[in-house]
Amino acid sequence: MKDIFILIEHRRGEIRNISFELLTKARELSEKTGGKVTALLLGHQTESFINEIKSSAHRIIVIEDEKLKDFNSEYYTATLFNVLTTEKPFLTLIGHTAFGIDIAPALGSKLNIPVATDCIGIEIDNNIIVTRQMYGGKLNATINFKDSSQFLVTVRQGAFPVSETNLSVEHPAMAATEITKTPSTLTEDIAAIKFLEYIEAATGGVDITKANIVIGIGRGVKEQENLKIIEDFAQAIGGVVGCSRPVADSGWLPKDRQVGSSGKTIKPKLYIAMGISGASQHISGMKGSETIIAINKDPNAPIFNEANYGIVDDLFKVIPALKKKIEELK
């Protein structure tokens, strides 16, 4: 039977949304294969988590250990290795998050099973076929695996959104979820890694999550000196300036202005992406904006797949023209 296991991801006492996305996809796949969906829940004091996921899986395997409370790749990998060696599910899904990126590749290697990362499409036939993006989202690739009885796939956040219907509607077979509590096999001191603490990034003067209008700038801004032009434009339109990763990496804007999965998630009324190509990490931080406008000289930039309106042109020609028209209106 083609059983699917998903790893529940949680942090600081909360289940992360990717877990529900994985449950959604696993349920959809299981309806085709007839296999069962098992949620793997590793952690400490997981009672409330069990209730949250109960109606979305046929079975939950719970492994409780204080060592699994916070993330430690060694403890997690050792525990998952034991479970997956015993249970041998056909497919295991883990989020392509900072958590999943850390454990999945090594876990697959330890289990000697094939791994595909950051997948946005999964189909099960006799084998598994996945779709993933390459070249910063410019192309998609179809990936086949070598023959195996077990596969491990990490799933991009947001690739399989949780809709109102797919998890809330009770699945008859999932109403009586079987809960298996398995004792932890972790002994003291196997770890060369020790979790210390979580640190919230410091925030500066401008909170881009609270602004109505955000001007996002990327590599296309070219030089730090050009920032002044952008700041002036932002002021004229009544917005604040945010950025994509490369701009923050260069230190042109502080890290708290970075829009994206590892930075801020923003939902302004208007987002204008200037010279941003549109890497998936950036998109996930701004796709909730009411209106998205992209200005980029590359007509093939993935950002145009997310925007409502696009201008294919030189940024530094568009800005003065736009600024003039906006000021005329005022």
Place this chain on the structure above:
Amino acid sequence: MDSIVCIKRVPQTTDLELKIDSSGKDIQKDRLTFDINESDSYAIEEAIRLKEKLGGTVTLVSIGEIGNDDIIRMGLAKGADSAIRIEYTGELDGFATAQLLKNTIKDLKFDIIFTGCMAQDDGYSMVGQTLAELLGIPYASLVVKLDVENNLATINRELEGSLIEKSEIKLPALFTIQTGINEPRYASLMAIRKAAGKEIKITDAKSTELVKNTTITKLFTPPPSKQAEILPGTTDEKAVKLTGILKEKGVI
């Protein structure tokens, strides 16, 4: 403190339209320029800074053909001491890449292995972690801060939503480096000239039996999830149009 930095040469594809080649499984690369993978460049810088602080050596390892010598020599010019190129032609998946690196690195002396956290071309984010597992050493991915003292590394990992995870790791260990961790230096012209004459050790992996777990069977242009309405006309006409749209939506 001896470090190894694994570096990859990748095509530069920003602002370019990519064409799929006749096999349907790869892009046409003949007109593209190549450079070091972005996060690998930060990995080199981190290794060199560690050497400057604590002493020791930095060794670069890269898989590929002679074209890779460009990025290797630039790394040497920036301050790496030696370099090994693993001669290999052909497609590699993440697991096969890690195997090739392991075959060479297992015989080297090191305290830390650095890799970038993701390749700009295939975006796997898996080679470093897999390599660490194959070598049997601890690792941390997405590292944005590193301090080393007495064979113990204190690291910050970048999580989602501006959150940082701080941990301690005993060395030897492997770190996959996230961009922005430092400011990669430029090599001086003199150093570049000097590096041009340095030896790059070649190991031949042509006959190595590799396990490939995954194969790309097809490349295609992604279907747009929400295709933008592209505003036509001259720059001025576009500006007028856009201003009209913004006004209509009540944003300005």
